[in-house]
Amino acid sequence: MNAAGSVVQFAFATATEIAFGPGVRRIVAERVSIAGSRVLVVTGRSDRPSADVLASLHASGLPLVRWPVEGEPTVAAARAAVEAARQHRADVVVACGGGSAIDLGKAVAALLANPGDPLDYLEVVGRGLALTERSVPFIAVPTTAGTGAEVTRNAVLSVLEGRQKVSLRSPLMLPALAVVDPELTLALPPALTAATGMDALTQLVEPYVSVKANPLTDAICLEGLPRVARALRRAFADGHNLEARTDMALGSLFGGLALANAALGAVHGFAAPIGGRFPAPHGAVCAALLPSVMRANVGALQDRGGDTDRLDRYTRVARLLTGDTCASAADGVAWVERLREDLKVPSLGAYGVARADVDDLVSAATRASSMRGNPIALDATELRDVLLAAL
Numbered sequence: 001m002n003a004a005g006s007v008v009q010f011a012f013a014t015a016t017e018i019a020f021g022p023g024v025r026r027i028v029a030e031r032v033s034i035a036g037s038r039v040l041v042v043t044g045r046s047d048r049p050s051a052d053v054l055a056s057l058h059a060s061g062l063p064l065v066r067w068p069v070e071g072e073p074t075v076a077a078a079r080a081a082v083e084a085a086r087q088h089r090a091d092v093v094v095a096c097g098g099g100s101a102i103d104l105g106k107a108v109a110a111l112l113a114n115p116g117d118p119l120d121y122l123e124v125v126g127r128g129l130a131l132t133e134r135s136v137p138f139i140a141v142p143t144t145a146g147t148g149a150e151v152t153r154n155a156v157l158s159v160l161e162g163r164q165k166v167s168l169r170s171p172l173m174l175p176a177l178a179v180v181d182p183e184l185t186l187a188l189p190p191a192l193t194a195a196t197g198m199d200a201l202t203q204l205v206e207p208y209v210s211v212k213a214n215p216l217t218d219a220i221c222l223e224g225l226p227r228v229a230r231a232l233r234r235a236f237a238d239g240h241n242l243e244a245r246t247d248m249a250l251g252s253l254f255g256g257l258a259l260a261n262a263a264l265g266a267v268h269g270f271a272a273p274i275g276g277r278f279p280a281p282h283g284a285v286c287a288a289l290l291p292s293v294m295r296a297n298v299g300a301l302q303d304r305g306g307d308t309d310r311l312d313r314y315t316r317v318a319r320l321l322t323g324d325t326c327a328s329a330a331d332g333v334a335w336v337e338r339l340r341e342d343l344k345v346p347s348l349g350a351y352g353v354a355r356a357d358v359d360d361l362v363s364a365a366t367r368a369s370s371m372r373g374n375p376i377a378l379d380a381t382e383l384r385d386v387l388l389a390a391l
């Protein structure tokens with residue numbers, strides 16, 4: 001918390017409108033027809049989660065092209081999808097799927113309104129030019145509960161040659177409408193529920209302890225954390241539990257709101273290079289790293305003193321997660337570790353990350369933008385230990 005009397009200064013930006021609740025997907029077709037006349041619909045590989053939304057769009061009679069995304073989107077995939085959208089003369093983009101579909105849809109909506117190639121605008125590997133035009137209307141309909149991408153201002157694309165994940169990023173990319181319907185996640189299989197749910201948890205912990213946290217993101221994280229804590233095991237054990245799915249959908253949405261306005265930390269600092277180089281799902285990478293990053297941050301904050309507020313935040317996280325009003329920061333770390341084991345999320349070694357990769361990944365993570373939100377600067381030795389513990 002900010003000390004009484006301290007100066008508070010922040011900005012907060014999100015989707016223009018958020019619609020939340022079981023069944024709320026029914027508004028999509030009508031809202032698409034208000035936003036435009038020709039639609040590109042980006043979906044996941046499987047038809048199932050988006051079937052309802054697609055059927056209602058077909059029934060509305062709007063000329064529609066469906067674009068299924070294959071795995072996590074690449075720059076080449078973004079180019080191909082933009083080309084298809086241009087040929088269709090699409091003036092509105094819908095994405096109905098997991099984080100990959102939403103990121104690709106968000107990139108396409110931005111690139112339809114801005115001339116040139118994705119590389120002109122990509123940070124790190126591209127020219128990093130600023131987008132100048134607001135995206136064409138973009139409607140995001142998540143079918144997983146994890147990334148919160150329906151309310152964020154960036155789209156993650158991988159650059160295969162560079163084995164890297166980088167973002168198109170601009171406030172002009174914020175979706176026009178986020179439609180978060182927990183019923184769309186009911187059929188999500190347990191392994192995906194676990195991995196995406198651990199991403200949601202990470203995206204509530206990291207912004208809360210971030211050096212860029214503000215009172216509004218704090219409130220959002222404090223509301224989201226107990227929901228994920230009580231619901232993730234239940235959603236994993238019984239996917240059709242709508243109450244648990246509703247908590248997880250809120251937790252994911254709140255994580256997106258928080259990370260877009262308060263940044264992340266070392267878990268996501270590592271997740272960027274690991275996700276670019278190894279075939280590991282983002283949520284599983286976060287799950288493997290979250291306990292060891294929490295432990296390292298708590299240890300560094302204790303050893304080096306200074307910011308007791310950040311340490312207090314870890315204690316508060318622990319109490320929200322465990323439901324124990326006397327829990328310590330270390331209890332919170334142990335709780336997350338046990339959760340990961342119960343959800344059977346594999347560690348990084350299962351995806352081919354080995355000791356020989358550690359130095360390279362540590363140096364890449366040090367340069368990652370998320371690292372700047374971490375509550376305390378960790379040195380290379382500390383980062384090495386974090387990664388080794390997650391293998």
Ligand SMILES: [Zn+2]
Pocket residue numbers: 147199202203268282286
């Ligand atoms: Zn994440």
